[in-house]
Amino acid sequence: SQQGEEDPQALSIQEGENATMNCSYKTSINNLQWYRQNSGRGLVHLILIRSNEREKHSGRLRVTLDTSKKSSSLLITASRAADTASYFCATAGSGAGSYQLTFGKGTKLSVIP
Amino acid sequence: DAGVIQSPRHEVTEMGQEVTLRCKPISGHNSLFWYRQTMMRGLELLIYFNNNVPIDDSGMPEDRFSAKMPNASFSTLKIQPSEPRDSAVYFCASSLGLAGGGRPSTDTQYFGPGTRLTVL
Numbered sequence: 001s002q003q004g005e006e007d008p009q010a011l012s013i014q015e016g017e018n019a020t021m022n023c024s025y026k027t028s029i030n031n032l033q034w035y036r037q038n039s040g041r042g043l044v045h046l047i048l049i050r051s052n053e054r055e056k057h058s059g060r061l062r063v064t065l066d067t068s069k070k071s072s073s074l075l076i077t078a079s080r081a082a083d084t085a086s087y088f089c090a091t092a093g094s095g096a097g098s099y100q101l102t103f104g105k106g107t108k109l110s111v112i113p
Numbered sequence: 114d115a116g117v118i119q120s121p122r123h124e125v126t127e128m129g130q131e132v133t134l135r136c137k138p139i140s141g142h143n144s145l146f147w148y149r150q151t152m153m154r155g156l157e158l159l160i161y162f163n164n165n166v167p168i169d170d171s172g173m174p175e176d177r178f179s180a181k182m183p184n185a186s187f188s189t190l191k192i193q194p195s196e197p198r199d200s201a202v203y204f205c206a207s208s209l210g211l212a213g214g215g216r217p218s219t220d221t222q223y224f225g226p227g228t229r230l231t232v233l
Binding site for chain 2: 031033035041042043044045048088100101102103104105106
């Protein structure tokens with residue numbers, strides 16, 4: 001079963017607005033990663049947050065991690081039409097099989113110019 | 114760096130035919146992953162190699178699927194015989210990993226552009 005579950009499944013906003021996507025997971029993790037996938041393309045790594053970190057920034061991206069609630073959020077500020085894509089969270093477990101990233105089904109973000 | 118290279122980008126074949134997908138990981142990366150993406154099931158890990166050795170193939174759907182990594186710069190995923198339900202986008206990804214067969218790194222994975230497979 002999928003470890004990460006994104007919410008919402010789809011999000012439509014106007015250019016310039018902020019977009020927030022959430023991810024929940026079930027078991028303990030080593031780290032959590034966010035990836036972006038443009039239509040017809042491969043996944044591109046955006047940011048990685050480790051289990052002992054609570055917040056991380058990269059440009060217009062802000063990721064938070066709450067291990068007590070087993071949840072993470074990805075905030076994209078001042079969105080642009082080029083941010084239109086699907087966003088996936090992926091969890092790396094802390095156990096013996098921790099090489100494996102388990103991906104959620106993604107949030108489809110549409111940014112309207 | 115050219116990134117992860119996959120070929121072909123698109124493959125259309127008829128049921129029963131053999132299909133071979135190819136991947137060239139990023140030079141210096143020790144870990145290679147094959148994924149399958151469908152609307153229904155999302156992104157699924159099929160098999161993982163570390164230092165050219167298959168570590169976990171529990172995600173391979175059935176015996177019709179096989180994967181090899183003869184050297185550090187090349188891997189193949191073969192489906193024989195192919196079936197319509199194999200239609201999906203197949204991704205190869207590589208990561209730095211750890212040398213020497215130790216516990217693998219769970220850091221960033223770099224994905225190729227994918228092969229869109231259609232089995233008629």
